[in-house]
Amino acid sequence: MHSWQRMGVRLLGGLLPLARPWVHPEMHEDAAAAPIESAPLPPLFVVPVRQHIGESAEPVVDVGARVLRDEPIARPQGYVSAALHAPTSGTVVKIEEHAIVHPSGIGMRSIFIEADGEDRSTGGWEGWPDWPERDPAELRERIRACGIVGLGGALFPTFVKLARDPRHPIETLILNGVECEPWLACDHRLMVEEAERIVAGMAILRHVVGAARCVVAIEENKPDAAEAMERASIAGGLHDVAVRLLPVRYPQGSERQLIETITGRQVPAGRLPLHVGVLCVNVATSAAVADAVLQGRPLTERVVTLGGEAMPQPANLRVRIGTPIDFLLRRQGLLDLEGIEIIQGGPMMGERVLYPEAPVTKGSNAILAMARRPVEPESPCIRCGHCLQVCPAGLMPNELAAHCRNDRFEQAEAFHLFDCIECGACSYVCPAHIPLVHYFRYGKGQVAAIRRARAFADASRRRSEAREERLRREQEERAARRRSRRPAAGAGVEERKQ
Amino acid sequence: MQTELSSPHDHSGSSSRVMMLQVMAALLPATLVAVWLFGWLALLQLGFAITACVVIEWGVLRLTGRDGSAALDGSAALTGLFLALVLPAAAPWWVALIGALAAITLGKQLYGGLGYNPFNPALAARVILLVSFPLQMTTWLIPLPLPGGIDLAHFSNAWTIFTGGVAATGQPFDAITAATPLGRLKTALHGGATVPEALAAAHYSLVDALLGREGGSMGETSALALLLGGLYLLRVRVISWQIPTSYLASVALLAAIAHAIDPDRFAPAPFHIAAGGLMLCAFFMATDPVTSPVAPRAQIVFGIGCGVLTWVIRTFGGYPEGAMFSVMLMNCLVPLLDRHLRPPVYGRGAGSLR
Ligand code: SF4
Ligand code: SF4
Numbered sequence: 111m112h113s114w115q116r117m118g119v120r121l122l123g124g125l126l127p128l129a130r131p132w133v134h135p136e137m138h139e140d141a142a143a144a145p146i147e148s149a150p151l152p153p154l155f156v157v158p159v160r161q162h163i164g165e166s167a168e169p170v171v172d173v174g175a176r177v178l179r180d181e182p183i184a185r186p187q188g189y190v191s192a193a194l195h196a197p198t199s200g201t202v203v204k205i206e207e208h209a210i211v212h213p214s215g216i217g218m219r220s221i222f223i224e225a226d227g228e229d230r231s232t233g234g235w236e237g238w239p240d241w242p243e244r245d246p247a248e249l250r251e252r253i254r255a256c257g258i259v260g261l262g263g264a265l266f267p268t269f270v271k272l273a274r275d276p277r278h279p280i281e282t283l284i285l286n287g288v289e290c291e292p293w294l295a296c297d298h299r300l301m302v303e304e305a306e307r308i309v310a311g312m313a314i315l316r317h318v319v320g321a322a323r324c325v326v327a328i329e330e331n332k333p334d335a336a337e338a339m340e341r342a343s344i345a346g347g348l349h350d351v352a353v354r355l356l357p358v359r360y361p362q363g364s365e366r367q368l369i370e371t372i373t374g375r376q377v378p379a380g381r382l383p384l385h386v387g388v389l390c391v392n393v394a395t396s397a398a399v400a401d402a403v404l405q406g407r408p409l410t411e412r413v414v415t416l417g418g419e420a421m422p423q424p425a426n427l428r429v430r431i432g433t434p435i436d437f438l439l440r441r442q443g444l445l446d447l448e449g450i451e452i453i454q455g456g457p458m459m460g461e462r463v464l465y466p467e468a469p470v471t472k473g474s475n476a477i478l479a480m481a482r483r484p485v486e487p488e489s490p491c492i493r494c495g496h497c498l499q500v501c502p503a504g505l506m507p508n509e510l511a512a513h514c515r516n517d518r519f520e521q522a523e524a525f526h527l528f529d530c531i532e533c534g535a536c537s538y539v540c541p542a543h544i545p546l547v548h549y550f551r552y553g554k555g556q557v558a559a560i561r562r563a564r565a566f567a568d569a570s571r572r573r574s575e576a577r578e579e580r581l582r583r584e585q586e587e588r589a590a591r592r593r594s595r596r597p598a599a600g601a602g603v604e605e606r607k608q
Numbered sequence: 609m610q611t612e613l614s615s616p617h618d619h620s621g622s623s624s625r626v627m628m629l630q631v632m633a634a635l636l637p638a639t640l641v642a643v644w645l646f647g648w649l650a651l652l653q654l655g656f657a658i659t660a661c662v663v664i665e666w667g668v669l670r671l672t673g674r675d676g677s678a679a680l681d682g683s684a685a686l687t688g689l690f691l692a693l694v695l696p697a698a699a700p701w702w703v704a705l706i707g708a709l710a711a712i713t714l715g716k717q718l719y720g721g722l723g724y725n726p727f728n729p730a731l732a733a734r735v736i737l738l739v740s741f742p743l744q745m746t747t748w749l750i751p752l753p754l755p756g757g758i759d760l761a762h763f764s765n766a767w768t769i770f771t772g773g774v775a776a777t778g779q780p781f782d783a784i785t786a787a788t789p790l791g792r793l794k795t796a797l798h799g800g801a802t803v804p805e806a807l808a809a810a811h812y813s814l815v816d817a818l819l820g821r822e823g824g825s826m827g828e829t830s831a832l833a834l835l836l837g838g839l840y841l842l843r844v845r846v847i848s849w850q851i852p853t854s855y856l857a858s859v860a861l862l863a864a865i866a867h868a869i870d871p872d873r874f875a876p877a878p879f880h881i882a883a884g885g886l887m888l889c890a891f892f893m894a895t896d897p898v899t900s901p902v903a904p905r906a907q908i909v910f911g912i913g914c915g916v917l918t919w920v921i922r923t924f925g926g927y928p929e930g931a932m933f934s935v936m937l938m939n940c941l942v943p944l945l946d947r948h949l950r951p952p953v954y955g956r957g958a959g960s961l962r
Contacts, residue, residue, distance in 0.1 A: 135618060213614070292618070366954065379955040457618040480617060489681065490723035492624050495902035499848070504953040506946075508902060526953050534616030541622040542723075548614035 164190030235406030291456025628682030693827025838891030858915025
């Protein structure tokens with residue numbers, strides 16, 4: 111739409127529904143009709159060692175090693191970490207830094223695999239069609255071994271969420287099929303085409319955590335997905351699954367907001383969904399769980415939406431982890447990257463792809479090509495309050511941003527800067543074009559740096575205190591020894607004197 | 609600063625300039641009524657005040673070494689429009705000029721420009737003018753709707769009034785002026801009359817008040833036109849319902865209760881709603897985003913405060929009109945209200961009243 115047309119619509123206004131406080135970005139879903147296709151295999155795969163929240167995984171293969179698909183190539187380090195598996199068969203040619211999608215543009219240690227073109231697999235682990243007889247702990251271990259993380263973008267290792275805590279039994283399992291960002295369609299297609307897989311995963315997850323009820327959350331503009339999920343649930347013998355259609359609004363797909371919509375309860379700040387008895391799992395994650403348990407297949411591929419207004423052919427591709435993004439763009443006929451913006455994820459929360467040679471990882475739900483928008487200059491805040499009306503976290507973004515911009519981090523923290531989920535709704539509506547999220551990230555980064563510095567200073571102060579304490583003690587001990595050597599001379603005498 | 613690095617990568621397309629345009633569009637009905645009532649005079653005042661505000665804003669920006677193009681962001685023009693609408697039609701040109709100067713320099717740029725002023729600049733200017741030039745600011749022309757009204761329909765006559773103060777018809781000035789309904793009521797009550805007597809003596813009619821056929825500032829006489837504009841602003845979501853609703857409701861409620869207790873001393877609610885600058889203040893001045901609270905609960909308290917003060921000043925104060933003063937008084941409390949009536953933060957319990 112031309113800007114003057116938009117202005118006309120705004121001035122006339124009567125066409126806009128009265129609907130605050132929610133953001134309704136224009137829901138382009140060009141890819142929603144495109145069936146999932148398999149992407150071709152690139153000649154070289156790049157697998158970064160960290161594709162999840164938590165510690166990096168540690169490579170278990172050396173340069174020159176020959177690997178088969180599904181073979182573990184890196185093992186988790188620590189509890190919150192996830193294993194990585196070879197996406198195809200080939201040779202490990204090097205292990206070094208490579209560009210990844212990250213706002214800072216930093217690189218990450220990555221395992222490079224030259225494909226041999228045969229795509230042979232180890233066959234994975236043994237499938238467990240008898241999973242209902244198995245112990246939840248065993249299933250959890252399998253899910254962990256398969257490197258499954260939250261594919262909705264959270265990238266939290268799934269097995270961690272599945273830990274049973276007797277103090278917080280899980281009552282509700284929510285399958286998140288809400289794609290609240292424009293252009294995204296990977297979960298939508300997966301629900302339409304592979305609902306059985308998702309439902310199978312749901313049954314397993316429910317068994318593992320012992321949830322009493324299951325809810326599938328889908329936006330009401332995806333009736334086909336809802337129907338497919340309902341049908342698959344009944345076919346899978348899960349008759350009590352509730353498919354809930356939710357209004358299209360943003361940010362509905364965000365875990366905490368979804369939990370509030372479904373259960374009417376808010377997750378208290380600083381606590382987890384399990385504390386209100388909820389487990390929330392993305393539909394693609396659920397499908398991956400089914401593969402892991404039923405077929406013993408680790409997570410080596412995912413569905414990626416290729417869309418955006420500048421994408422010649424929108425598509426949903428089943429892509430192996432480690433496929434370079436530019437390889438996919440070329441497949442879709444996008445050769446010239448001049449004047450466009452490549453974004454991984456949705457336009458609201460996605461990251462800009464600074465290096466198109468960066469690989470697809472477990473978190474790549476979409477690769478969008480967007481026309482580069484002219485940078486609107488930031489004008490003064492007119493205190494219209496729109497940002498605050500759309501904030502799902504209940505913050506006052508205008509005020510927070512002013513604190514961050516003026517380096518008043520303590521105030522920003524006191525007003526719950528860290529409760530901001532960076533959904534971008536406030537920036538999206540701000541008429542003054544203030545890059546609010548940018549300021550919040552800056553503020554959070556600075557606060558983290560200050561905390562680190564303080565922790566470091568504390569630690570060194572403790573060290574030096576400990577050292578002084580030790581020196582003093584040693585001196586005292588020496589003195590005591592001296593005294594204890596002397597008593598032969600006169601300890602008894604002194605006592606008697608008193 | 610490289611701001612484009614951060615998400616989101618899309619924008620709703622709204623802008624401050626469009627919002628200013630929307631407010632101007634919302635003032636269109638009231639402006640048209642002013643033209644209908646006061647003819648060329650209204651157009652002269654409007655053109656003069658708007659031009660003066662934009663030019664002065666540009667001058668101040670340039671003098672302080674800033675980008676002069678910000679004078680075209682719509683906010684200065686809007687201030688000019690507001691200013692013209694709160695002036696009496698008969699105000700001489702130099703009153704409008706001083707008003708424009710006061711609005712832009714004292715009311716806005718002194719505080720740091722757009723977004724930092726604690727009061728609506730046009731409102732501040734009107735108070736300054738009222739204190740400085742009480743005679744010129746309370747000389748209300750009898751509105752005589754076109755066609756067939758007074759000779760103000762003729763440009764030359766309007767020009768004379770606008771500049772000189774005596775109508776070219778040769779009539780003495782007094783013959784074409786009249787006090788506002790609130791003013792007449794106040795005077796009559798002072799003279800010992802009861803409310804019904806005073807209203808009857810003044811030939812008060814609610815219909816006239818709603819349409820604007822009463823004395824008053826150019827833009828505040830027609831309650832209906834202002835309501836229309838206000839509903840439009842709600843519709844396009846430039847303002848939210850909290851302030852106008854709580855403001856009008858509290859005035860109406862107080863007036864109704866008092867009237868029920870003693871109908872001879874207290875005017876009824878419809879009179880208060882239609883009279884004076886209440887509608888203009890409720891929909892346009894109290895909701896001025898820059899000078900009103902942003903937090904919804906703070907907005908409700910703000911609106912109630914405005915309403916209570918308006919009624920109290922009108923009823924017990926020495927000055928017949930209270931809407932404008934009450935809004936400015938409440939403006940002073942905005943930082944406090946926003947601080948203590950913050951929205952509840954997700955996951956931190958219902959009240960964040962701290
Ligand atoms: S939306 Fe922008 S202009 Fe409006 S209050 Fe928030 S920060 Fe200020
Ligand atoms: S980005 Fe943060 S402050 Fe802005 S609307 Fe989302 S949660 Fe609220």
